Amino acid sequence: MANTTAPSRDLRALPAAPGPLGLLDSTIGQKIVMATTGAILVGFVLFHFIGNALIFAGPEAINDYSHLLHHSHGLIWVARAVLLLAVVLHIATALRLTAKNASARPQPYKVKRDIATNYAARTMVWSGPILLGFLLYHLAHLTFGVTPGPYQHSPEDVYSNLVNGFSIPWVSGLYIVSMLSLGYHLFHGVWSMFQSLGINHSAYNPRIKHAAIGLALFITLGNISIPLSVLLGLVH
Numbered sequence: 001m002a003n004t005t006a007p008s009r010d011l012r013a014l015p016a017a018p019g020p021l022g023l024l025d026s027t028i029g030q031k032i033v034m035a036t037t038g039a040i041l042v043g044f045v046l047f048h049f050i051g052n053a054l055i056f057a058g059p060e061a062i063n064d065y066s067h068l069l070h071h072s073h074g075l076i077w078v079a080r081a082v083l084l085l086a087v088v089l090h091i092a093t094a095l096r097l098t099a100k101n102a103s104a105r106p107q108p109y110k111v112k113r114d115i116a117t118n119y120a121a122r123t124m125v126w127s128g129p130i131l132l133g134f135l136l137y138h139l140a141h142l143t144f145g146v147t148p149g150p151y152q153h154s155p156e157d158v159y160s161n162l163v164n165g166f167s168i169p170w171v172s173g174l175y176i177v178s179m180l181s182l183g184y185h186l187f188h189g190v191w192s193m194f195q196s197l198g199i200n201h202s203a204y205n206p207r208i209k210h211a212a213i214g215l216a217l218f219i220t221l222g223n224i225s226i227p228l229s230v231l232l233g234l235v236h
């Protein structure tokens with residue numbers, strides 16, 4: 001009589017399912033981490049832009065908003081902790097995926113095909129580090145107020161900090177160039193986020209691509225409008 005309790009030969013031949021840590025070592029697990037942390041960061045830059053756009057409503061509006069955030073009874077610290085974790089995981093996972101890709105293809109392609117995805121993917125390699133450099137400068141500039149400049153930084157007066165900061169052309173230029181790389185990064189990031197999450201169908205892909213372009217343009221042009229308006233004297 002056959003032994004019905006013994007596992008079948010085929011089942012025993014299957015590899016053990018990876019645990020949560022094993023999943024983080026797999027390419028698909030790492031892409032999910034990139035997509036999730038990317039979504040958190042996109043949410044932040046969108047929210048951050050909407051808050052900063054209050055500069056167009058005058059000093060009181062943006063200063064009150066900043067005051068509200070800073071007196072949110074610990075909520076700001078929870079948001080900061082989530083953001084920091086998202087940034088660290090996003091960068092660490094990007095480095096692991098890049099190293100994995102490089103070791104899987106030790107010989108560079110002889111002919112570099114400039115198809116759209118290739119181009120956007122390559123921009124991630126330079127737009128990512130530019131954004132990290134920008135973020136460090138930006139925190140020193142507008143959060144800690146420790147960058148050199150002919151003005152006093154006041155934590156209570158975000159409006160004046162922005163107007164005084166962006167009145168210096170090279171500071172505005174630096175922000176504008178950084179926002180252009182943010183645009184590239186956002187477009188490719190949002191597009192690949194959908195691919196990584198398996199939301200990928202020829203019927204929806206053109207719409208997803210247009211949404212990624214629209215979101216990237218909205219945040220990029222919106223952010224650029226702030227230093228540009230100060231430079232042009234529209235906000236003073």
Ligand code: HEM
Nearest residue numbers: 045048052066080135138142143158175182223224226227
């Ligand atoms: C032209 C574009 C931008 C402007 C005008 C701007 C403006 C500001 C201002 C005024 C603050 C200080 C807020 C306060 O103390 O109440 C701030 C903080 C910050 N910004 Fe931006 N920002 C811009 C783009 C960005 C981008 C693209 C990122 C992310 C990549 C970013 C990340 C941050 C972070 C993490 C903080 C610190 C928030 C905190 O206090 O925890 N900013 N920004």
